[in-house]
Amino acid sequence: GEDVEQSLFLSVREGDSSVINCTYTDSSSTYLYWYKQEPGAGLQLLTYIFSNMDMKQDQRLTVLLNKKDKHLSLRIADTQTGDSAIYFCADNQKLVFGTGTRLLVSP
Amino acid sequence: DAGVIQSPRHEVTEMGQEVTLRCKPISGHDYLFWYRQTMMRGLELLIYFNNNVPIDDSGMPEDRFSAKMPNASFSTLKIQPSEPRDSAVYFCASTSRGVGHQPQHFGDGTRLSIL
Numbered sequence: 001g002e003d004v005e006q007s008l009f010l011s012v013r014e015g016d017s018s019v020i021n022c023t024y025t026d027s028s029s030t031y032l033y034w035y036k037q038e039p040g041a042g043l044q045l046l047t048y049i050f051s052n053m054d055m056k057q058d059q060r061l062t063v064l065l066n067k068k069d070k071h072l073s074l075r076i077a078d079t080q081t082g083d084s085a086i087y088f089c090a091d092n093q094k095l096v097f098g099t100g101t102r103l104l105v106s107p
Numbered sequence: 108d109a110g111v112i113q114s115p116r117h118e119v120t121e122m123g124q125e126v127t128l129r130c131k132p133i134s135g136h137d138y139l140f141w142y143r144q145t146m147m148r149g150l151e152l153l154i155y156f157n158n159n160v161p162i163d164d165s166g167m168p169e170d171r172f173s174a175k176m177p178n179a180s181f182s183t184l185k186i187q188p189s190e191p192r193d194s195a196v197y198f199c200a201s202t203s204r205g206v207g208h209q210p211q212h213f214g215d216g217t218r219l220s221i222l
Contacts, residue, residue: 033210042111042198042213043150088150092210095140099149 002026002091006098013106018079020101022072022089029091034063034074037086037100046074046087081105109133111214113199119220125187128217130199131180140211141174141184142198150198156182189221 004024012018024032030051035043049056049063049072056063062075072089086100112131120126132139140155154164159176167174171190176182186193196218200211 035210035213040215042200042215043211044213045210048210095152095155097150 002029002094002096004089004091004096004098006087006089006101008099009102009104011104011106012079014079014081016079018076018083018103018105020074020076020087020089020103022074022098024070024072024089024091024096026091026094026096027067027070029093031092032065032072033090033092034061035088035090035097037088039085043088048092076103079103079105081107111199111201111212113197113214113217115217116215117218117220119222120189121222122190123188125185126189126193126219126221128184128197128199128219130182130184130214132182132199132201133212134180136201136203136212137179138202138211139176139182140200140202141182142200144196144198144216145194153184191221194219194221 002025006022031048033048034046036046037043047058047061047063049065060077064073076083084105086102088100089098114129137158141153142150143153144150153166154174155162156176172186174184196216198213198216200213202209202211
């Protein structure tokens with residue numbers, strides 16, 4: 001089956017940019033998603049990218065997809081304390097989620 | 108619009124007892140998923156349904172776990188008998204138009220503690 005891997009933890013200061021990375025093994029993935037999980041809540045869709053795109057920007061969020069290296073990243077510009085959460089990348093088609101990256105934003 | 112609704116939000120029970128978790132998907136969604144989240148294993152897909160029919164239950168840990176979807180607006184996940192290692196947060200999610208084309212919408216989860 002497919003593996004989706006993420007680094008476990010990222011700590012940044014408020015106002016800095018955050019980059020969360022994800023690698024996957026299945027090159028046939030059509031859509032790749034980023035979800036955010038706040039404490040005590042379920043996963044909430046943040047953004048997604050279609051496999052024929054290299055980049056997608058949505059306000060403070062930028063998703064980069066490198067199909068050759070099977071690498072996906074999520075950049076959050078001007079990170080705020082409210083961005084502190086766990087971020088999951090997911091291959092929705094294969095129903096595989098990454099381990100999640102816990103982002104901690106300090107003032 | 109109402110999202111995916113799960114109940115109860117928290118459940119604490121003793122080992123050996125039967126536990127029933129409930130889920131109401133978003134109206135119109137034809138796929139429903141049950142996940143389990145733990146620190147050790149992350150987010151695991153247990154089972155999913157399409158049009159109330161179980162499609163893939165390969166993630167169900169063992170025979171103590173069972174899931175049903177008697178109609179399009181209700182599903183249950185049952186553990187009998189429960190064990191301490193079943194302690195986790197259980198999520199239900201729903202989507203439509205096939206698993207590859209739409210994001211899943213998650214409920215807020217049931218935090219289960221087995222003593």
